[in-house]
Amino acid sequence: MSSPVSARLPVFPWDRLEPYKRTAVAHPDGIVDLSVGTPVDPVPELVRRALAAAADSPGYPTVWGTVELRDALTAWGERRLGARGLTHRHVLPVVGSKELVAWLPTQLGLGPGDKVAYPRLAYPTYEVGAKLAGAEPVAYDDPTELDPAGLRLLWLNSPSNPTGRVLGKDELARAVAWAREHGVLLLSDECYLELGWETEPVSVLHPDVCGGSHEGIVAVHSLSKRSNLAGYRAAFLLGDPAVLGELLQIRKHGGMITPAPVQAATVAALGDEAHVAEQRARYAARRAALRAALEGGGFRVEHSEASLYLWATRDEPCWDTVAELAGRGILVAPGDFYGEAGARFVRVAFTATDERVEAAVKRLG
Ligand SMILES: Cc1ncc(COP(=O)(O)O)c(C=O)c1O
Numbered sequence: 457m458s459s460p461v462s463a464r465l466p467v468f469p470w471d472r473l474e475p476y477k478r479t480a481v482a483h484p485d486g487i488v489d490l491s492v493g494t495p496v497d498p499v500p501e502l503v504r505r506a507l508a509a510a511a512d513s514p515g516y517p518t519v520w521g522t523v524e525l526r527d528a529l530t531a532w533g534e535r536r537l538g539a540r541g542l543t544h545r546h547v548l549p550v551v552g553s554k555e556l557v558a559w560l561p562t563q564l565g566l567g568p569g570d571k572v573a574y575p576r577l578a579y580p581t582y583e584v585g586a587k588l589a590g591a592e593p594v595a596y597d598d599p600t601e602l603d604p605a606g607l608r609l610l611w612l613n614s615p616s617n618p619t620g621r622v623l624g625k626d627e628l629a630r631a632v633a634w635a636r637e638h639g640v641l642l643l644s645d646e647c648y649l650e651l652g653w654e655t656e657p658v659s660v661l662h663p664d665v666c667g668g669s670h671e672g673i674v675a676v677h678s679l680s681k682r683s684n685l686a687g688y689r690a691a692f693l694l695g696d697p698a699v700l701g702e703l704l705q706i707r708k709h710g711g712m713i714t715p716a717p718v719q720a721a722t723v724a725a726l727g728d729e730a731h732v733a734e735q736r737a738r739y740a741a742r743r744a745a746l747r748a749a750l751e752g753g754g755f756r757v758e759h760s761e762a763s764l765y766l767w768a769t770r771d772e773p774c775w776d777t778v779a780e781l782a783g784r785g786i787l788v789a790p791g792d793f794y795g796e797a798g799a800r801f802v803r804v805a806f807t808a809t810d811e812r813v814e815a816a817v818k819r820l821g
Pocket residue numbers: 493552553554555557579613616617645647677678679680686690691
């Protein structure tokens with residue numbers, strides 16, 4: 457086969473972690489895997505019940521979702537994000553946010569000659585999305601210093617994976633104003649918005665940021681982290697109806713449909729805040745324990761004011777840290793998975809059970 461698309465993509469980095477995983481697994485008390493941000497706590501009971509109640513779903517669901525789902529999305533956006541004036545035209549379900557990040561440039565018709573920009577340290581799928589479309593990926597330190605020529609799509613990610621950094625209202629507003637001035641579509645990946653620890657993350661759709669207009673901006677949200685639903689593939693977009701209307705057409709033709717039971721489960725999950733508070737409390741305790749253990753063990757933690765990660769360094773190459781911790785049975789992600797700027801950091805996820813976090817704390821002591 458000539459020029460396979462996969463040849464455009466970066467090497468899948470997790471394969472490089474495998475030897476360290478084998479070392480960590482060999483620890484007499486087993487591995488503590490803090491390398492990935494995958495939820496480990498139960499799916500909330502009310503969400504499971506909603507999924508089961510919708511199990512008899514023989515017909516095709518719609519890409520736009522049920523009326524109940526669209527109502528739930530607009531209500532949540534107004535209540536939780538402070539967005540105003542959301543209608544059904546301002547929402548679009550997606551099949552987990554990763555597929556959206558990866559395929560958005562393609563679905564918007566971007567290609568050679570177009571640019572897609574994302575933070576210097578970032579979730580790798582922004583780059584993958586640009587490359588799948590044949591567009592040029594561009595990493596930035598400050599989005600307002602980008603060259604707007606050819607730039608079609610600007611990604612923000614606050615709270616950030618991997619650093620846990622949160623952009624304040626002013627920084628967000630400046631990025632929105634710059635993107636509008638230059639006619640660049642702004643996508644704000646806010647999938648960790650519910651996980652602020654030292655600050656309250658703000659959505660790009662908040663009127664103080666967007667000025668009450670949704671023009672040229674789209675926020676990306678996911679239930680994977682908020683509601684322990686990574687296994688359900690439940691996420692959605694909120695924002696500019698012109699953009700979402702176009703995506704709806706394309707995704708209808710492409711059959712990118714959220715399964716009906718998952719749509720029903722999403723309605724239940726968005727209507728409940730109690731399970732979110734409960735899950736936050738679990739993460740807060742794990743975060744505090746791991747942070748104290750890391751700092752006691754000679755690490756410096758930077759940013760990390762939100763999200764599911766501690767961004768930590770011992771001022772040495774990240775792979776040295778990964779190797780040393782693997783020897784103690786703890787697996788973490790090397791910072792260079794997220795860009796060269798992370799080469800002296802590791803990302804420590806607190807998505808492990810209390811028992812495993814306790815084991816990690818002992819081993820770091
Ligand atoms: C910044 C960011 N965006 C998007 C995703 C994708 O999440 P999901 O596909 O589960 O919605 C992740 C997952 O870790 C992430 O860290």
